[in-house]
Amino acid sequence: MNEILTPVLIVAGIGLLSGLILAIASIVMAVPKDEKAEAIREMLPGANCGACGFSGCDGYAKALSSGEAKPGLCPVGGAAVAKTISEYLGCDTGDVEAKVALVHCLGSYDNTTDKVEYEGIATCAGAAIVAGGVASCQYGCMGLGDCVRACQYDAISVCNGVAKIDPIKCRGCSMCIKACPKHLITFVPATKQAVVRCSNCDKGAQTNKVCKVGCIGCMKCEKTCQHDAVHVVNSLAAVDPAKCVGCGDCVGVCPRHCITMFEV
Secondary structure, three states: OOOHHHHHHHHHHHHHHHHHHHHHHHHHHHOOOHHHHHHHHOOOOOOOOOOOOOOOHHHHHHHHOOOOOOOOOOOHHHHHHHHHHHHHOOOOOOOOEEEEEEOOOOOOOOOOEEOOOOOOOOOOOHHHOOOOOOOOOOOOOOOHHHHHHHOOOOEEEEOOEEEOOHHHHOOOOOOHHHHHHOOOOEEOOOOEEEEEEOOOOHHHHHHHOOOOOOOOOOHHHHHHHHOOOEEOOEEEEOOOOOOOOOOOHHHOOOOOOOEEEEOO
16 A cells, blocks of 8 residues: 555655745746736737837837837827827827828729739739739739738728728728738828829830839929929839828829829
8 A cells, every 4th residue: 555655645745846836936936017008008909010110019008108109109099099098198199190001003904904814822922923923014913812811900802903992991000011012002191182003113115015004204293293292203203291282283184193182
């Protein structure tokens, strides 16, 4: 009997001792909880998109708690979340600029064509590896929906071969921006302004061969703008939203109709 009982007691004793050591170690080595950061974390929407510039909501909450960041950097939460956090921290909300994502491409099947018949993995990232993508315009949207799958708010759809974003549903999380291998999606302020819906940087003659509405760098928009808001760089027009007053003059003179008015 003792031959069985003794080993059992020894193993039980070792287990008890190990448990006590682990319990003491967990107390001694415990990392103190930042209750302030946890409270702020609960106020954030939880998208974990990183659009605030930090490593998700946890990182932003810690930065706010330590005073390393200011309220208003969360585009998903917007002004409402910024106000809640600023009231909790007892500081000013500051300026909260609402931004939404925009696809800088009008390369639908009406305006351009595919250069190859793609039969690989049905993703933009996969197609981009094959000869730079399936679209005849090397800068254009491939319409395979990586941005659609990345969006958590059902704000993006692919229509007639090109992605479109509903500015009303867009929360500015930046997930679609990260998902697009062509870098066609950027943030624009949620205000009335002119936007260039093209990303083609080729010379006008080459652009004209692959797209009916691609920017040809004719500079009519730049010469027409009275506010120094439009400039052509690398054969592609670009509008500075900080200077654009939304007059629409550049829209009216664009022969390619790739500059449009944008307003949420």
